[in-house]
Amino acid sequence: MEGLNSGDTAWILTCAAFVMLMTPGLALFYAGQAGAKSVLNMMMMVFSALGVVGVLWILYGYSMVFGPDIGLGLLGNPASYFGLTAILENDEASELVPTLAIVGFQAMFAILTTALIAGAAASRMKFGAWILFSALWATLVYFPVAHWVFDLDQGWIATSLGALDFAGGTAVHINAGVAALVLCIIMGKRRNWPREAARPHNLTMVMLGAGLLWFGWFGFNAGSAGAADWAAGFAFTNTVAATAAAILGWLLYERIRYGKATSLGAASGIVAGLVAITPAAAAISPIGALIVGGIAGVLSAWAVGLKYKLGYDDSFDVVGVHLVAGLWGTVAIGFFGTAVAPDATDGLFYGGGVTQLGIQVLAALATIVYCAVVTTIIVLVVKATLGLRVDDDEELAGIDEGQHAETGYEFSGLRGGSGLSTATAPTTGSAPSEAPTATKEG
Template identity: 50%
Template sequence: MVHEINTGDTAWLLTSAALVLLMTPGLAFFYGGMVRAKGVLNMVMMSFVSIATVGVAWAVIGYSEAFGNSLGGVLGNPVQFAFLDAYVNGDPAVGTVPALAFAAFQGCFAIIAVALLSGAIAERTTFASWTLLSVLWLVVVYAPVAHWVFAADGLTAPHGGWIVNRLHAVDLAGGTAIEVACGAGGLALAIVLGRRLGFGSTPMRPHNMTLVMLGAGLLWFGWFGFNSGSALVAGTWAALIWVNTLLAPCAAMLAWLLVEKRRDGHATSLGAASGAVAGLVAITPSGGSVSPLGAMAIGLLAGAICAWAVSWKYRFGLDDSLDLVGVHLVGGVVGTLGVGLLADPRTATHVRGLFYGGGVSQLWRQAVAVLVVGAFSFVMTWLLATVVSRTMGMRVSTEAEMTGIDLAEHSETGYDLTPVQHSAFRGVSRPHAHGLGDRPAGPHTA
């Protein structure tokens, strides 16, 4: 079937792709502010280099793995769309948008998915090993899972992945493919690399909450494209998703702050930022299948549960540095299961959740998707990290970790706090407050 390109849909999808790409620099700020000052630049670089490595790898093979004609519902044909060469003439379409626009949009998804993974291993990973791992994880973990979850039959190829087409689990924009996969993968990475020096005994507080709040704001802004763009059309369904993407994080932020206030006695800016992100994570799979009331309910649950979950790492002695497990894995599970509970048949998905008289039919499908994606990501990420660690090494030296990973890995620092020495200006005339040179500037200056 030949589809006619709709310019409005195309404009919305390209705009959404740009918004999703902006999320990765936003994540760089968010993560960068959460680490200590001696590791901020490395944390930012881990996100930025993911744009380069994943961007290239996605065009070469990742898109084909995710959206090529399915090999048994498990993997797309890895050479079918290699280098995106088949889309150069612009003829193929995905629905009412150019296939190349769809490939670009999904490529930005892949970038943020890989960048998220770095939050579990902050301040102790060599930059070279992370650069390699970012490509390996895309090819081995993310692209196959994206095929399972996003590649509907007939979307880009006759046959797609098993979760969306056989299991019929609902995942709008990656509650399983991104959030659960990243959370489970981050858990595996944290186990392989071990804890940071001083974890549990040395304070490791965020060094710059201004950066954290800025990053959270950019993530929220970009998330409107992340979720609403997944509708692939500029219409009523996209509008519903947009509203849900506003309401869920609002509710989650309030829930997180309430839990924090009752538990710790303070409502913090880190709690506000983390609560908003938890709500965004939870509405990612469910935003297109619940009403605004359902979105707020999912946000409240995600904010409250994730606020408690982030403290579990201390109980188990697991150094999930920036709470990837507590926010993204737990939030992804809440949102994905939320579809089985709160899906409203009036939405475009026409799915009926448990609370709308649908029984457990959809709930068990959502649960299976969570369990399979989580288990696959954990095992494959553990294997990848183990191989990389034993071959080229992943962990920085003890000295580098103590003095600062920024200097050790990049020969730079995030902040230059060296005091200015007056001796450096000897022999140079010093400007006065009203002008340059030794005379005041003014209308009578010759």
């Protein structure tokens, strides 16, 4: 292909593989926080997004996000690239990188975003209901919002509004966080929550998952530059800076608030920092990234406790981490944006005034409102048709066996009740159970 840059193509394909690895990493991160009798169901909910959203993306998802705009920058035409046939006939969407490489890269974003929501519904949602929900949500929420944000030539948030969102603070994290909040509110709390303290059954699994997420996130952010260039290196460095600062911010909050710094807090801090820097990776300086990441760690550590005050059961803190840190990272561009970064826009603290700040706030609010309304409709439709929750006996006995006829661990060979169980899952020695710094699922 004339004009093809093999280096940039190799970079995008490599980053796509990095981002794909984030989905298994997320499965480990969530499953380690689940109870021993719910671990497989949690992993299945995350892995199922690879199947459901992957198929939809090939059929019409890519076309809805990057196809010719139907009007007003709201949606791409789902028929234009249906099944990707038109792309095979004339792959000319990029001068340097084949369109199919972009198709694969962006597919991983759609898959991961949908999978993120699963963490709010742990241990109580029917697997069939989750499959239907994820298909409807990807189609009606993610694909349209991704068009607004990621189609830099047609999407209304990127063009008409002029908001900066390098890798998905709105389309990915605010979107998933709002959907998680709606889903867990309508579905209701886990039985005995929050009266009984719930603990992660495998914190080493959580830490491994967080490490894989951080590794994959370099593809998520640096790959969003679209080439192996200065912007990619800039985003890569900012991803290091913000995430490192967020770990320290979360642990500092824990130490002051509860007297202990925990491994679960460190893992959660990693995710909070990654989320916050996602929209701002090419808009702020490395010093700005340290500040934004540190604040994200503290802010998310505080926000995860809101569910106990407000009474919504977000099992693994999708709201407290992804919604809160995603909002902060999106809005922070209006404060810390600098013209020396690839996005070349000064924020309030760099003499740019409040204009960009207002634009960033409007982009976040538009995403919140649209996602909240459409997700509510989707959840109510699923509830009215398939039902959302497993029955009480199945939830108390463990959702793995009831929904999948499997168990993650072999309990029958353990004698005297001394083996693993949800009641004897390892503890962190961290915050008291009445005010944990991150959700612990029993």
